[in-house]
Amino acid sequence: MTDRITISVNKGVADVRLVRADKMNALDDAMFARLLSAAEEINANKEIRCVVLSGEGRAFCAGLDMGNFAKMAEGKRSENSVAGGGLAARTHGIANRAQQAVWGWRTLRVPVIAAVHGVALGGGFQVALGADIRIVHPETKMSILEVKWGLVPDMSSTAIMRRLVRDDVIRELTYTGRIFTGTEAKEMGFVTHLSETPYEDAMNLAQLIAEKSPSAVQTAKKLYNRIADGSDADALLAESELQETLMGSKNQIEAVMAGLQKRVGDFID
Helix, strand or coil: CCCCEEEEEECCEEEEEECCHHHCCCECHHHHHHHHHHHHHHHHCCCCCEEEEEECCCCCECCECHHHHHHHHCCCCCHHHHHHHCCCCCCECCECHHHHHHHHHHCCCCCEEEEECCEEECHHHHHHHCCCEEEECCCCEEECHHHHHCCCCCCCHHHHHCCCCCHHHHHHHHHHCCCEEHHHHHHHCCCCEECCCHHHHHHHHHHHHHCCCHHHHHHHHHHHHHCCCCCHHHHHHHHHHHHHHHCCCHHHHHHHHHHHCCCCCCCCC
16 A cells, blocks of 8 residues: 555655655545554654654645545445544544544644645545644645535544634534635644645754653654643643653653753664
């Protein structure tokens, strides 16, 4: 399935690219499968400290492949709904297969930066939401497009969007399916940074993150994922518990020494 996503690693940064450029990186069953396997592959590679997720060609991802909609019109179901006995079946922890194609990046042990250009529509928009950070070209066309096909967003984006954007904004975009730009998305809260060169800026940011203590960065991601729906008491306790796992560790001591000596840290993975 290397015709769907490629992965190259340099200096701790995994360059992950959707490479179905002739279809604007649309999501067919093979792309769903590769999104899952790519996340698993990265999790298993301890040398990877940060990920940049992008799309080749004119788009980040145009959403669900039109062939899938043709199947729906014929009353057929995709592999995402067939696998495990239906969408309500939890095949990947708290998620089903389609949700895991996004949630797998959200829960990945290392940070993920999405570099988004062209279009990110429907499922493609949801894939971008799976990243920790989104760097987006101002003219990118984005949409919660599912209503156009008589559907609701169901690739885990509802769990993510509600932490980023006001409820009434999410509802309006979901009910209408209207297209909005990267600039509008930044104003709403979906986008971290706007950039004329999102891929280049994402790679630069990823390299900056990769130079930091991987123990601290990965524990920070674990912390923010853990407290997302918790109380203030839960957050304070999580801070304390996870901090204790770092204090006095080799990477924490090296971070202190590197800071005092004004040099780049030499960390272990």
